[in-house]
Amino acid sequence: MATMKKALLAAAVAAFAAFLGHRWFKLKEITLASREVPVKHFSCHYLENIEFGAEDITILKDGLAFLSTGLKFPHMPALSNEPGKMYVLDLLHPKPTPVELLIKGKLDLSSFNPHGISVYTDETDDSIYLFVVNHPQHKSQVEIFRFVEEDTLVHLKTITHPLLHSVNDIFAIGVESFYATNQNSFPNDALHFLTIFLGLPWCDVVFYSPEEVRVAANGFLSANGINTSPDKRYIYVSDILDHEIDIFERQEGEQLVYIKSVDVGSLCDNIEVDHKTGDLWLGCHPNAMKLVNHDPEDPPGSEVIQIKKIHSEHPVVSQEYTDNGQVLKASSVAAPYEGKLLIGSVFHKALCCDLK
Structure with a gap:
């Protein structure tokens, strides 16, 4: 009997060790730990005043x-x-230069830690509202501002909710309504790492309005960037660890219905959409292990990465720019406008590139 118990214990230990080894291999696989990319550059220059990252960038139709x-x-x-x-930047200016925005209101600016952003324009009076994911003391909340004059944000409201526990990015659909991505399954980092290690797709997208807050879509390993098609009919979500862009159709009552996924082969962060063509532009991380280390x-x-014809049977996915970290470290967003492309990063600099 003792010999059998020892054999069973040894078998269990061996099986557990094999399981851990398999999951470690899968973790290296989803983080693209061994991936290298060739250098492929546009004609670019650094944006002035941006020294510590521009994690998210969004551009209005008028070039702001x-x-x-x-x-x-x-x-x-x-x-x-x-x-x-x-910051705000006028791309129609002969020499576009980022200008720091003055923030007025009761927001605690000493702990301001902005992440994903979205702009909503109220068509009734053309008021511009800026939604900003904020992580004071590494918490998650959403700040709503109104853009006034040329260089001022007026803080209107702070939104917190238990479902908005680890927000990465946001897409505004009204003056107080939005979709938000949770990049973690749990607020606790250790529990979230466990879900990633085990390959559990437990992250979600949350719909928020003053009347209702609910999970709108789930099944993501890590939900990151979010944006919409020019006609506002579709919602795009980057599942960064699944190396995919997921497409949902917006239906009555702000219900999201899954349509399909497009493989991008990289760890894509924020999503920006060309206002005219509907092409998606993605700021991506070629290798997450290098990002962490x-x-x-x-x-x-x-x-x-650019995606053309995303709703066709054969979307065209192309690698448009790559760098080994010597020019730009940890790109997180690529925003196009009239032949120009702004590329931001998590903690480094930002580029203004010429696509023509």
Whole structure:
């Protein structure tokens, strides 16, 4: 009997060790730990005043771009002790230069830590509302601002909710309504890592309005960027660890119905959409292990991917820009406008590139 117990115990230990080995292999696989990309550049220059990242960028139809900068995130380098800032950039200016936005209101600016952003324009009076994911003390909340004059944001409201526990990005659909992605399954980092290690797709997209808050879509390994088609009919979500862009159709009552997924072969962060063509532009991380390790001798690289004809049977996925981290580290967003492309990063700099 004792011999049998020892044999069973040894078999259980061996099986558990094999399981851990398999999951470790899968973890390296989903983080693209061994991936290298060739260098492929546009004609670009650094944006002035942006020294500590522009994690998210969004551009209005009139060429006005908003940038969230200075994000401090767990397990990522923080190159500045200053609070985060918001910038505005006029791409129609002969020499576009980011201008820091003055923030008025009761928001605690000493702990301002901006992440994903979205802009909503109220067609009744053309008022512009800027929605910003904020992580003060590494919590998750959404700030709503109104953009006034040329360089001022007026803080209107802070939104918190138990379902908005680890928000990454946001897409505004009204003056107080939005969709938001949760990049973690749980607020607790250890529990979330366990779900990733076990391959459990437990992250979600949340719909928020003053009248209702609910999970609108789920089944993501890690939900990241979110945006919409020019006609507002479809919602795009980047499942960064599944290397896919998931497409949902918006239906009555803000219900999201899953349509399909498009494989992108990279860890794609934020999603921006060309207002005219409907093409998707993705700021991506070629290798997440380099991003986490942040070795100065082998820095995290950058990658921009474009998707054309995403609703066709054969979407066209192309690698448009790549860098080994010598020019731009950890690209997180690529925003197109009239032959130009703004590429932002998690903690480094930002580029203005010429697509023509």
